[in-house]
Amino acid sequence: MNARNIYDLLLQPFRPWLTGHDFEAIDPWIEVGGEGLPEIARFLRDQDELAFDVLHCVTAVDYFEPDEKKAAKVQWQPHLELIYHLSSTKRRHRLVLKVKLPRWKGDRPGELPEVPSVSGVWSTADWHEREVFDLMGVRFPGHPDPRRILCPEDWEGHPLRKDYQMPAEYHGIPAK
Amino acid sequence: MQAERAQSDTVEFDVRTDEMLINMGPQHPSTHGVLRVVLRTDGEVVSEVTPHIGYLHRSAEKIAEKLTVRQYLPYTDRLDYLAAMNMNLGWALTVEKLLGQRVSEKTRHLRVIVAELNRIASHLVAAGCFGLDLGSFTPFMWTFREREKIVDLFEEICGARLTYSYLLPGGVTAGPPDGWFGRCEAFLDQFDPVIDELHALLTSNAIFIKRTADIGVLPPEMAIDYGCTGPVLRASGVDWDLRRDGEPICTEMYDGYTWQVIAPTGGRYPDDHPYPPVPPEAVVGDSWHRFYVRMLEVVQSMYLVRQGIEKYSAADGELDKPIKIKEKLPKGEAYLETEAPKGQMGFMIVGDGSAVPWRVRIRSSSFCNISALPEICRGVLIADMSAILASLDIVLGEIDR
Amino acid sequence: MAELLISISTPDWLAHTIAALVQCGLLLAIALCSAAVGIWLERKVSARIQDRLGPTRVGGRFGWLQPPADGLKLICKEDIIPTAADHILFRIAPYICFCATFCVFLALPFANGWVAVELNAGAFFLLAVAGLEIFGVILGGYASGSKWSLYGAMREAAQVVSYEIPLGLCVVVVVILTGTMNLVEIGNQQAGWFFNWHIFHDPFTFVVFWVYVTCAVASSNRAPFDLPEAESELVAGFLTEYSGFRWVFFFMGEYASMFVVSGLGALLFLGGWNGPIPIASLLGLTPDDGDVFGWIGNLLGMCNFIAKAFAGMTFMIWLRWTLPRLRIDQVITTCLKYCVPIVSAMLAGVMLWSFFLPGGLIAALTRPASFPRSAWERTDSKPDSFPRSAWERTDSTLRVDGMRDNGRVQEEAWRRSLPAVRSHAERGNEGDFQEESR
Amino acid sequence: MDTINWHSCFFLLLAAIACGFAVAVVVVGDIVRMACCLVVSLAAVAGLFFLAGAEFLGAAQLMVYVGGTMVLLIFGVMLTARGPLVSMKIGGGQWVLALVIGVALFAVLLQAATSTSAWNGPKANDQAAVPAAAKQDDGAAAEQDAAGQLGLGLLGVREDRLHRQDKPVLLGGMSGYLLAFEIISVHLVVVLVGAAYLARARRRIRNPESRAPNPESP
Secondary structure, eight states: OOHHHHHHHHHHHHGGGEEEEESSSSSOEEEEOSTTHHHHHHHHHHOTTTOOOEEEEEEEEEEOOOSHHHHHHOOSOSEEEEEEEEEOTTTOOEEEEEEEEOSSGGGOTTSOOBOOOOTTTOTHHHHHHHHHHHHHOOBOTTOSOOOOSSSOTTOOSOTTSTTOOOOSEETTEEOO | OOOOTTTOOEEEEEOOOOOEEEEEOSSOTTSSSSOEEEEEEETTEEEEEEEEOOTTOOOHHHHHTTSOTTTTHHHHHTTSTTSHHHHHHHHHHHHHHHHTOOOOHHHHHHHHHHHHHHHHHHHHHHHHHHHHHTTOOHHHHHHHHHHHHHHHHHHHHHSOSSOOOOEETTEESSOOOTTHHHHHHHHHHHHHHHHHHHIIIIITOHHHHHHHTTSSOOOHHHHHHTTOOTHHHHHTTOOOOHHHHSOHHHHHHTTTOOOOOOOOGGGOOOTTOOSOOOOTTOOTTSHHHHHHHHHHHHHHHHHHHHHHHHHHHHOOSOOOOOOOTTOOOOSEEEEEEEEETTEEEEEEEEEOSSSSOSEEEEEOHHHHHHHTHHHHTTTOBHHHHHHHHHHHTOOHHHHHO | OHHHHHHTTOOHHHHHHHHHHHHHHHHHHHHHHHHHHHHHHHHHHHHHHTTSOOOOSTTTTTTTTHHHHHHHHHHTSOOOOOTTSOHHHHHHHHHHHHHHHHHHHHHOOSBTTBOSSOOTTHHHHHHHHHTTHHHHHHHHHHHTOOHHHHHHHHHHHHHHHHHHHHHHHHHHHHHHHHSOOOHHHHHHTTOSSGGGSGGGTOHHHHHHHHHHHHHHHHHTTOGGGOOTTOHHHHTTGGGTTOOTHHHHHHHHHHHHHHHHHHHHHHHHHSOTTOOSSOHHHHTTOOOOTTSHHHHHHHHHHHHHHHHHHHHHHHHHHHHHTTSOOOOHHHHHHIIIIIIHHHHHHHHHHHHHHHHHSTTHHHHHHHSOOOSSSOTHHHHHTSOTTSOOOTHHHHHHHIIIIIHHOOOHHHHHHHHHTOOSOOHHHHTTOOOSSOOOOO | OOOOOHHHHHHHHHHHHHHHHHHHHHHOOBHHHHHHHHHHHHHHHHHHHHHTTOHHHHHHHIIIIIHHHHHIIIIIIITTOOGGGSBOOOOHHHHHHHHHHHHHHHHHHHHHHHHOGGGOOHHHHHHHHHHHHHHHHHTTTTSOOHHHHHHHHHHTBOGGGTTOSSSOSBOTTOOTTHHHHHHHHHHHHHHHHHHHHHHOEEEEESSTTSSSOOOOOO
16 A cells, blocks of 8 residues: 555545645655644554554654755745654555644744654654654653653753754863 | 451562662673663562663764765764674665665675675674673673674775775775685685584573573564564564565565575474474563574575675676765655664655755664563563563664664 | 601790691692682683683793782782771671681591591581681672672572582481591592492482582582672672772682582592592502501592592583573572482482492492391491591491390390490590489 | 690680670671671680580581571571661660679679589699690590580480490480470471561552552551
């Protein structure tokens, strides 16, 4: 089953949350609204002809151009993208889910955007979502243990954001 | 004061002990690197395990946003430093998928030879360290003696012994020196009897079986649910190997090769293997099976290398030259997982038209394998912790990135 | 020794002191040499097993100066005491551990009569002192204050205390066979050809020998049972916080106890100083006191004993470098579920055997079982030159005859058959016990 | 300079160690050190037995007391050495009480010791002890067999009469002290098993499906 007929299967039950798709890309993807993610995920996993039982990884990409000259040439608006790579061991097919998020919640810098957690559906998401929270700064309500995973617990800021400034020192260790 | 009997149905007699929190790591002989596992123990029985990672975090993904695709290759060596060739292969194939290129026959066969040799070396380290963690020092010395010979072969082909940076996107840095294939075959011939010795020393050793059989059992559903891959997944009975079931760009590499995926599907191994039988105590998905799957995969890799050498000499054409240093990347994303010795190694590159990728994401196999640790280590003894950790065969460079 | 000094007119008390010091020094030298050779042996044998050479540069081609070199390096190490440690106990522990093992050398006979202190209850003394070594290890584990060493100490306690029972039973089996606890006596009763050894005495003692080997390996924390200092789990068990010279004492303690345990095994089951072929007695070097030939016979015996002890050590080293480590519950299960039941059954078997077929397997096969004559007849055939306390014979005659029929007539007949008057009477100590009217 | 009597020297040394550490047991605060002092003082007593030539008894003392106390030390003290037990503070009042009882007991013992005739006349005893000591080291082999005597005593043989022809040797029907010995040991085992059983706290599991049983005992 390629991405197109998966999209058709999803159209009927989840029309309001399907906000875009691209089947010609190298990895065809479907864009989904953030709120409906857990239901869609459970649907994708439990439907027998879909049977997406493996979540490979959760990636967050920060679309933001820090210096003004290049920012002018860029087509897209600054936003965050969450990419879920799924595959099925029974049906041997793959799918990419995308969720577009504002860089800050309600555009207030400092407020992290939120996406409901899918760790209930696939346990892999547990650690991957913690890493996205740790490095990119996306909150996942419903996550059992929302702590940082790679950086120390008391680290400020989220390193993988494009506008991230390295702190001058950490506990007396000069960082520059 | 006695609560009525009806309300509490099971009364368990136990000597009252209070629990102790122990830090196993980050500096500990059997954590395979800087992993810190906090054990909540009641006497010797471990009731709860919480792994802490991040001690080796070098933010490899942030660095990738400043280097072109070819300049970033040495960083991929440092992810899983025991199987650097497979890391380079994963990165090279992902870039070729993004650029939409394919390599010539000769390069493909050379890549198979080199990748499978590195898989043998990685599995040898895993077997040696497994024996070491259970207390027998000798298998460690024997496996490292064999691994030295493979590393000598790599030194001849690319000059480095651990971080090779050899398989570049688009081709290889340099062709193998003459006589290299002869030395490869000589190594494989003298390696066969060593495997039987290792089996005699460990696999069919009564104490080894007692220490590993039915310990840290990972059922197939939980393995898939936690995203475990590689020998850990196959040992749980899931027949899944990217070299056969992966994306077309991975499976094309192994076109024309005859080999077998080692997995105890339906509780049995493919019956052509001549090695010691499965002991009755072993349960599919326990530490013993993870060790046994790796030992059989070494044999399959030897078949692949022999076939690769024949196909390489038979293939015509030239070895490809790698892509330019400042090769422009097209707009778009490409995500590809390849079968590394420890599991499926995923790379994702988001190109924005310039030579430097906009974002690189590295999905590590050990990262998901270790996430299943709290689940399978509930109620084991402290001695079993090191057995289970050794059976997962994790490398911290890959987990922390 | 003391007389020699007195003859050269040193004051009497000085002579005795020097004699005592020399004897202690000699004994300490034996203990340390056995440990040092053990360390060298371990390095060389483990190298061979792992396809490498072992030490070859220190002191000549075979690296035999490696143990002193290790000792020197360890002495120069910094003396670290962890802050959380209870420093008094932390310092004492290694010395207790080594002294306990050193005491065993006191009672261990190297050749017929060549023993520091010939204790009459030598076997019992060995068992008692072997139990003390745990004390040092536990103190060390508890006093170093770290959780890992506490685990190491607890494992040591559980393992060695539980393995003392089967070890003790194995020794009891041999004591039953020989009828005495005097180690020199036990050694002498195995003189002659190798089939006189206790291991070939009857099938039961053969099994008991192998159970003894397991318990010996477990009680000296070696090979599959080396849980207290399990590197891969407990970092280094009770040795985690120790370094430098204190660590050397624990290390010496372990190798000395390895030598002692294999020496005891050789003595109890493999005929101690009696070689497979009795060269000494064949050449007429029967070691009666004082003459040079006897001395040479004893020397041959000592070489025999030391060879067997080092053979036992090599076996332990071979075990260590091939087998992985057992888990703590498996160790205790092997002890309680396998060793103790087996050795108890064998104990019963040996008792029945020596009751019905006295005189060992070969003697029993070659001579019809003369029923009433008791097991002591065999001791009679021994050359009578050693100081013999009559107890063995009367003790054993009593066991057979007196046990069955307690009547007065039987007693009188037995009293008359008592050949030698007990040496107790010869010493002229008037009766310690008062006359007791009937 | 008359010969130094090594026998008394060592005797005094070992006696001093035994008493010194016995006092240390009372004085020392830390409970683990207290147990260690106890073990050392019992070992010194074992040394005294060896000095007196009774090596069977010395070995028994070593094995039973020092080994036994060690097991007590391990399981009783170390595993529970937390909280109030670790360092016991003793108030002033208890000291006085302890001293009084101690002195009273010492007085009784002293009176009993001095009144026994055999131990009078230190001068006479010293002379007698010296020859015995001198022969001590070389005569060890010819010395009487303590273990054998004890064994026979248990089996009911009057070994003191063995060299006398007129008195009966066997006690006629009496089986000696072996039976009593065995009965006591069986009782001890029963008591230990009972104690172990009582020491177990009952842990009630409120509802079976909650994974971690809540440890709460009555």
